[in-house]
Amino acid sequence: MVVGIDVHKRSHAAALLDGNGVVLAALTIPNSLVGVERLLGWLNEHDAREAAIGIENAAGYGRLLCAALAAAGCEILNVPAWRTHRDRHEQGRGKSDPGDAVAIAHVVLRKREQLGPALEPELIRALALLEGLRRQSVYDRTQAIQRLRAIWTQVDPEGEARVIHCQRQRELRKLTRIAFGAGIAEQAAARCIRELAREIERLNDRIAALEHELEQLLRECGNPFADLAGAGATVAVALIAHSGDVRRFKDKGAYARFCGVAPIRCGSGRTADHHRLDRGGNRQLNAALHRIAVVQARVDPRAQAFLARKRAEGKTAREARRALKRHLANVVYRRLHAWAEIALPA
Structure with missing residues (x-):
């Protein structure tokens, strides 16, 4: 027997299939520890505790579920979304969470040997979380710089053109004290630029702190790319x-x-x-x-x-x-x- 689980922010849908692909039972549980207990009890009722469990989006909304099922000794497999396309099309028009769970279970039944574990190691998870926050912070800083330059160009295009790297600390110190004139629009523009400069400073500090923490984790676990040119x-x-x-x-x-x-x-x-x-x-x-x-x-x-x-x-x-x-x-x-x-x- 195999189980397919379609995970969502508030609830998860599960489907139990036998070796021939026949649906034996279905269940919807909340995304909580109570829901996990219900799922484990449901598996016991159907003598399916040893069944392979496939989960789509295991690293997202299914993280809590994966950790709890792994702790209970279940075999958890990650099912990429693209693998379920064929089964979803075979179900005809329309879409439902129980139907998606059945499609995921069919993938586990056919491609079990090709699926990897759903729960990634803790070290990988930690690096992924910190790397994702750093990447988002860099994106936010780029957006803030573009907004700052767009406003600055409207008021003082020559002054804006003279500054090449406005994310550097020396330029940011000047921008946090910038003023243009006594007009209402000029005062509003100066206020926006000062706030954006402070936001860029905060993002610079966050990015630097995250990079330091990531480098420390790399040193502790060993960097496999330390001597590879281009891989900082x-x-x-x-x-x-x-x-x-x-x-x-x-x-x-x-x-x-x-x-x-x-x-x-x-x-x-x-x-x-x-x-x-x-x-x-x-x-x-x-x-x-x-x-x-x-x-x-x-x-x-x-x-x-x-x-x-x-x-x-x-x-x-x-x-x-x-x-x-x-x-x-x-x-x-x-x-x-x-x-x-x-x-x-x-």
């Missing part, structure tokens, strides 16, 4: 946080597909050897590999030789860089796999 602390954290435990991938090719750097076949007949760019995959991992590739193209002789060889084969500069990213995915996979054997629980 920020890039290393992104690679670890978004890759998770790479032992769940069957091979380096599956990891490259997850990163969105493996080319996709798109030919037929006389064009059977044609490939196209994969615009899917994890875009944060793709961006991290891109940054490494760009840096190595400037400073690493091995990467430069690799790119030159690809150019000699007739590839464009962009296609050669994509090939380098595909190669780097293999390098990252091997390093993360070796690191996981030491730093993460089996």
Whole structure:
């Protein structure tokens, strides 16, 4: 028997299937510890305590549920949303949470060996949370800078043009004391710029503190990319946080597909050897590999030789860089796999 659970912010829907895919029972529980107790009791009633449980969005709203079920000794598997598309279409028009739970259970029944654990290690979770907050803070700072410049340009375009890096501390100190004139609109603009400058200062402090904490965590757990050109602390954290435990991938090719750097076949007949760019995959991992590739193209002789060889084969500069990213995915996979054997629980 297998169980599929469709998780949401307030409630979860569960479906129990037998080995032939027949629905035996369904249940809806609240997203709380009380709901988890109800689910465990429901599994016991149907002699399904040993059933494999598939959860969609396990790292989001299903986090509490995953932790509680893992503590109870259940086998919890992560079901990516894209894997359930076929089963949802087979159900016809319309959508319901119990129907989604059945689709998730069907995926567990067919693809059990290809699914990874739903509950990521605590170290990966900690790095992912801190990395996500840092990335959001950087985005918020960029937005605040753009708003500040937009307002400043309306009042004093020449003064705004003279400042290149308004996020630096010296410029921010000046902006927190800026004044334009006695007009109501000028006073309002100055007030907005002063508030935005203070907001940028707060975000600078938060980003610096988060980067310090992430670097400390890297030192404690060991940085698998310490000697990899182009992979600074920020890039290393992104690679670890978004890759998770790479032992769940069957091979380096599956990891490259997850990163969105493996080319996709798109030919037929006389064009059977044609490939196209994969615009899917994890875009944060793709961006991290891109940054490494760009840096190595400037400073690493091995990467430069690799790119030159690809150019000699007739590839464009962009296609050669994509090939380098595909190669780097293999390098990252091997390093993360070796690191996981030491730093993460089996």
